[in-house]
Amino acid sequence: MIVGENLQRLSKDNRLMVLIEAPGYIPRQLIFDIHGEDVxxxxxxxxxxxxxxxxxxxxxxxxxxxxxxxxxxIQGLLMVRKLDEAERSIDVFQKAYPSIAASYALAANxxxxxxxxxxxxxxxxxxxxxxxxxxxxxxxxxxxxKPAKAGAKK
Numbered sequence: 309m310i311v312g313e314n315l316q317r318l319s320k321d322n323r324l325m326v327l328i329e330a331p332g333y334i335p336r337q338l339i340f341d342i343h344g345e346d347v348x349x350x351x352x353x354x355x356x357x358x359x360x361x362x363x364x365x366x367x368x369x370x371x372x373x374x375x376x377x378x379x380x381x382i383q384g385l386l387m388v389r390k391l392d393e394a395e396r397s398i399d400v401f402q403k404a405y406p407s408i409a410a411s412y413a414l415a416a417n418x419x420x421x422x423x424x425x426x427x428x429x430x431x432x433x434x435x436x437x438x439x440x441x442x443x444x445x446x447x448x449x450x451x452x453x454k455p456a457k458a459g460a461k462k
Contacts, residue, residue: 328352375405382414391418409439416448 322342329335333352340348378401385394398415405411412435419428428448435445 375401375408379408379410379414382411386414386417386421389421391421394418407438409435409442409445411435412438413442413444413448416445 324340324342325337326340327335327337328350330352333354336350336352338348338350340346378397382394382397382401385391385397394414395418398411398418401408401411402415412431416428416431416435419425419431432445432449435442436449439445
């Protein structure tokens, strides 16, 4: 119940915006016109197993497609050995999407093509920290030369 000074402080132009949340339910944001003593009943919908996949696909499919296209474009730059352009594109991509492990795998490819295996390994480890199930990173780390253990024969 919101009454008196609290109502005056929270409302603007006799309108009140309220976010109603409850664990396990989809939150709702509502705007009420205040007419005096108003009583409202608000029903919240429970999350169901399909909510996230359906909602997220609608909300984020455009970004996912943009990210995929850009990663493929960068891969193409690597294939034609345009390493400087690929590196610049990876930098821009990582500023926009810092937690996408695939971009670190691409950065590692740039360094491997430049003959810098230690830098490549550092990028792979950064990518692995973001997604330790990424198959490209796991495969690349498996192919990387591991440092020799102390006391091992050469």
